[in-house]
Amino acid sequence: MNFTPNDIQNILFRRSLFGFNQLQVEDVLDKIVEDMSAYIKENNKLKEKLDDVQDKLNYYKGIEQSLQNSLIIAQQTSDEIIQNAKKNAENILKEAELSARKIIEDANHEVLSIRFEAERLQREVEAYRAKVESIIRAQLRSLQNLGGEEPSDSEAV
Numbered sequence: 001m002n003f004t005p006n007d008i009q010n011i012l013f014r015r016s017l018f019g020f021n022q023l024q025v026e027d028v029l030d031k032i033v034e035d036m037s038a039y040i041k042e043n044n045k046l047k048e049k050l051d052d053v054q055d056k057l058n059y060y061k062g063i064e065q066s067l068q069n070s071l072i073i074a075q076q077t078s079d080e081i082i083q084n085a086k087k088n089a090e091n092i093l094k095e096a097e098l099s100a101r102k103i104i105e106d107a108n109h110e111v112l113s114i115r116f117e118a119e120r121l122q123r124e125v126e127a128y129r130a131k132v133e134s135i136i137r138a139q140l141r142s143l144q145n146l147g148g149e150e151p152s153d154s155e156a157v
Contacts, residue, residue, distance in 0.1 A: 003035050 013020035
């Protein structure tokens with residue numbers, strides 16, 4: 001019947017010879033016991049349900065904490081990877097710059113070496129030309145001496 005507290009307070013029992021009507025009182029008490037039993041069962045079911053929900057809540061809170069920790073670790077790891085990648089990139093750039101400088105220095109040394117060689121060869125060519133010219137003049141003089149002619153300045157080349 002599901003009595004409310006007001007219902008119980010407002011119950012009026014009929015009077016009988018020895019007090020209240022015993023059947024009416026027993027009937028009301030049976031209904032109250034029945035309601036109380038139902039309330040106790042419902043209360044126990046709700047407590048069990050609450051315990052289950054609390055257990056699930058704790059379980060999900062644990063999962064949430066694990067996920068947060070995982071995210072933090074993942075963030076730290078990604079930060080470290082980014083820092084390492086930047087350092088590696090800087091090192092690669094420095095090595096490339098050093099290598100480029102070495103290549104440029106080697107090329108400059110090679111250019112200087114080639115210039116010195118070209119100048120040396122130019123001097124040798126000039127010396128050889130002067131030597132050949134002097135030999136040719138000497139030969140020309142010899143030929144002219146054999147022919148009895150005096151060499152002229154216009155013929156000497």
